[in-house]
Amino acid sequence: QVQLVESGGDLVQAGGSLRLTCTTSGFRFAKYAMGWFRQAPGKEREGVACIGSNGDSTSYLHPVTGRFKISRDNPVNTLYLQMDNLKPEDTAMYYCAADPIPGRRSSFLCGDPNAPANWGQGTQVTVSA
DSSP states (O other): OOEEEEEOOOEEETTOOEEEEEEEESSOGGGSOEEEEEEOTTSOOEEEEEEOTTSSOEEEOGGGTTTEEEEEEGGGTEEEEEEOSOOGGGOEEEEEEEOSSTTOOHHHHHTOTTOOSOOOOOEEEEEEO
16 A cells, blocks of 8 residues: 655744655555655645656756755655745645655656656645735
C-alpha cells in the first residue's frame, strides 16, 4: 500500500524558511520521479517542484525558482523541499506525490498535477505578511 506522509509545514513570517519532508513506503521510491504540489483555497493544484528518480533533473514553478530547492534521499525513501524567502502567496496546503510512470524526467510530473494516483494528507504552510 502506497503511503506518503508530509510534515514540516508551519506558520512563518514573510522572508522566513521552512523544510518540508515526505516519508514514503509501499513502492520502489528510487524508480520514480517525485514532486511537491500545493493547493490554496479556491485555486487549482499546481506542481511546485519535481525531481527525477536519481536526482538528475529538477523542475520548478517559476515563482519559486531560486527560493525553493527539492532533494531526495533514495536509501531512506524520503523527499524534501527547502523553502527560503517565503512569501504570503506561498500559503497553501503542500502535498508530495510520485509520478505514476517510472523513470520519467521531472518535467512530466510537474507538468501534470492531476497525474499522481496517490496523495498524502498534506502539510499546511502559512506565510504572514
